[in-house]
Amino acid sequence: PRIAQCWAIVGVLALALVHKALADIARLAPRGLGSGRTTVANALWGLDAFPGTPTVPPHGRLTLAYFNASGGGRVTQMHLVLDGAEMGEIQRHVALSITYNDASTPSVFVPVGDFFLDQLNGESAPFESKLFAKRPTNSWFSLAPIPYERSVRVELVNALSLPIGGYTYIYHDGTPFDAVNDGYFHAYYSPNSLLAFPWQPAPLLPVGGIHGRGHLVGTAMIFSSAQPDNFGGNFDHVCEGNYELFLDNTTVLSGNDTSTAYRKAGYQTSDHVVAILGSEDYYGYSFGWAGNESTLGKIGMYGTQNTGTTVRKRTPSSAVLATYRFFEDPIRFTDSLHAQVNWGYDVGHNVPRDLCPHGTGCPIAYETMMYFYLAEPRDASPDQSGFPWPYPLTPPNNTGRTWH
Numbered sequence: 590p591r592i593a594q595c596w597a598i599v600g601v602l603a604l605a606l607v608h609k610a611l612a613d614i615a616r617l618a619p620r621g622l623g624s625g626r627t628t629v630a631n632a633l634w635g636l637d638a639f640p641g642t643p644t645v646p647p648h649g650r651l652t653l654a655y656f657n658a659s660g661g662g663r664v665t666q667m668h669l670v671l672d673g674a675e676m677g678e679i680q681r682h683v684a685l686s687i688t689y690n691d692a693s694t695p696s697v698f699v700p701v702g703d704f705f706l707d708q709l710n711g712e713s714a715p716f717e718s719k720l721f722a723k724r725p726t727n728s729w730f731s732l733a734p735i736p737y738e739r740s741v742r743v744e745l746v747n748a749l750s751l752p753i754g755g756y757t758y759i760y761h762d763g764t765p766f767d768a769v770n771d772g773y774f775h776a777y778y779s780p781n782s783l784l785a786f787p788w789q790p791a792p793l794l795p796v797g798g799i800h801g802r803g804h805l806v807g808t809a810m811i812f813s814s815a816q817p818d819n820f821g822g823n824f825d826h827v828c829e830g831n832y833e834l835f836l837d838n839t840t841v842l843s844g845n846d847t848s849t850a851y852r853k854a855g856y857q858t859s860d861h862v863v864a865i866l867g868s869e870d871y872y873g874y875s876f877g878w879a880g881n882e883s884t885l886g887k888i889g890m891y892g893t894q895n896t897g898t899t900v901r902k903r904t905p906s907s908a909v910l911a912t913y914r915f916f917e918d919p920i921r922f923t924d925s926l927h928a929q930v931n932w933g934y935d936v937g938h939n940v941p942r943d944l945c946p947h948g949t950g951c952p953i954a955y956e957t958m959m960y961f962y963l964a965e966p967r968d969a970s971p972d973q974s975g976f977p978w979p980y981p982l983t984p985p986n987n988t989g990r991t992w993h
Contacts (some may be wrong), residue, residue, distance in 0.1 A: 592989035630654035633671075634756035644673065645683070645753040650746045654759040657691075657740035661766025664735035664743070664759055669705070670728045671745075671755040676702070682977040683753055684746040689773055690739040694970040699778040700978050701982045702747065705729035705957050706899060708811045708911050713899040719915040720807060720960070723899075733806075733960065734770040748977040772803055772962030777972070779957045782979040785950030786814075786827065787932035787940050793957050797969065798835075798927035803963035804919035805834070807928065810872070810912055811900065813954040813981035817908035819944055823877025824869075824901075824910050827953065829939045830930040834863040837924040863920055868930065872896055872912045874921045911979075919962075930955065954981035 601725075632653040635642035639931060645651040653669075656662055671679050680702025687697035706721050707713045707729060715725045722730040747753050779798070782793045793808070812827055814820055820827050835841075865871040869878060873896030900911035932940055945951035947981035 599935040604785055618922060626941050628656065628761040628763070630642070630656075630759045630761065632757045632759075632849065633754050640770065645745045645747040647747060647750045647752055650686070650763075652742055652743050652744050654743045654761070655740065655755050656737070656761045657764045658761070658765075660763075661736065661738045661771075662741075662761055662763045663737065663766070663771075664741060665732070665762050666760040667731040667743070667757070668702070668728065668759075669755065669757045670726065670771055671701070671753055673753040673755070674749055674751045675710065676707075676727065677750060677980075679753065680708060681980060682748045684748075684973075684976055686742075686744040686746055687735065687736050688742045688744070689772070689966040691742075692966060694968050695973075696773060696966040696969050697776050698746075698908065698969045698972045698976070699776050699958065703778055703809070703811075703956065704776055705731065706809050706911075706913050706958075708956075709900050709909060712902070712909060714789075716899050716911060717896050718897060719894045721913075727816070733774055736766055737773070738766045738768065746976070773966045774961055775799075775961050775967055775969075777959045777961075777969075778978070779959070780975060780978050781955040781957065782981055784955055786945055786953040787830075787936055787946070788945075788948060788950045790933070791830070791930040791955040791957065793832075793928035793959055794926065798925050799961070799963065799967060800925045801963045801965055801967075802923050803926070803961055804921040805916070805959065805961045805962040806919050807915035808832075808871075809914075809958040809960075810868070810910075811954070811956045811981070812908075812910045812953070813956075814908045815906060816951055817903055817906070819951055820908050823879050825877055826940045826944060827873075827910075827932075827937075827955075828867060828869040829935040830868040830876045830932045830955075831934060832863075832865040833866065833929055833931055834920060835927040836861050836863065836920075836922040840927055856883070866934075872898070872914045874898075878910060885911065915960075926961070928959070930957075952982060956981065 630653065631639060631642070632651065633642060633644055643651060656664070671683065681700050683701045684698055685701040686695045688695045688791050702708060705723065706716070706718070707723050711727055713723060715723050722729060722731045743759055745753065777794055780795055784791055869875060878898060878901055895915045895917060896913065898910070898912045900909055902909045936942060
C-alpha cells in the first residue's frame, strides 16, 4: 500500500506539470518587437525543397543556423541526424560550435556526439531527458533554450577527410532577449581521456574554472576502463567519486563554513561548496549502477526526466558506463564555479589502497559534459586546442593543458 501511495503522489505531480504545460500552450506571444514569431533553419539535406543545400566539407565548417532578430531571440530546439562516416568518428571528430553576438570566438565548442549524450560509436541507448533525447535512428534532439542579445550562430566543424551530411533543423523564437533575466547557454567538454585512478581527480571544468554569474543545469559522464575486474559488481570503486562544486572563488573542501553547529544538528553543510558523496548518488543511483535504465520520456523509476544511464557495458577486456543528470533547481553561483570528481576520501575505505599502484594508479577515462548558463558569453577558444578529441584511454591531444 505504501508503494502504491508513493506512485499515486508521483502521478499527481506529473499531472500537475502537464496541466501547467497545457496552460502555457494557450498563452499568446505579446504584440510588438520580436512578437515571438517562429523561424526554422534547415541544413544538410539537399534532396527535397532546398536542392543544393551543402554538406559539411572535409576539414571545413558549415553554418547550420544564424539568427539576429532585432531585440534578440532564442533557439528553442535543435534536431540533428548526421551521416557520411562511422558514428564513432563523427562523435569525436565533428564539433558543435555556438557563437553569440558576432564574436570572433565561440562560446561553445564541444564534440557533437557528447553534446547530445551519445557515445560509444552510437551504442548509447535511446533516451529522453529534460533537455536532450536520442531516437533509435540516431536522431539527436536538444530542447535547451539558447537566448541571445544580438545574434547566434550554430556551426558544425569537421576534422574528418570525408564530407558530413544528414539533416538538421533548428527552431528560433523571436521573443526579445531579457538582459536582466536571460543567461547565455554554455556546454563544456572535459576529455579526461587518461587519468590515474584513484589518485588523480577528474576536472569537470577548465583549470581556472568559469567566471561570472550563472548556474549549472546538468552533467553527463562516460567512464571507460580496460581493467574491468578492478571495477566489478555495479561499477564498484569508481562509483565512489565525490562530485565537488566550488562556488564563488572557493577552491578547497574546507568543511562547515556556516553558523550551523553540525555536531548538534547532525548534518554537514557549506555556503560555498556543493559536495555529493558518491557519483552514483549524484546521478540518481545508490550502491553503484545496478541496471541500464533511462527515463525513456515517461514517469520512470525516478519520477522525472532528470537522471538516466545510456551505456552499461562489460566485456572481458573493458567496462564502460555513461550516465546523465539534470537538476530540478540549478546550482547557482555569483562569481565563479570550479568542479572536480575526487576519489581521495574513499581510499582505504570503499576504494582499497592496494587496488591500483600508488601514484601511477589504474588508467581510466572519465569524460564529462557540463551544461550551464552565464550572464555573459564565455570565450571557448581554448577548448578548440584539443580538437579532434582523443578516444578513451589514449593520451590527450592537448599537450599544453594542465592536468591535475
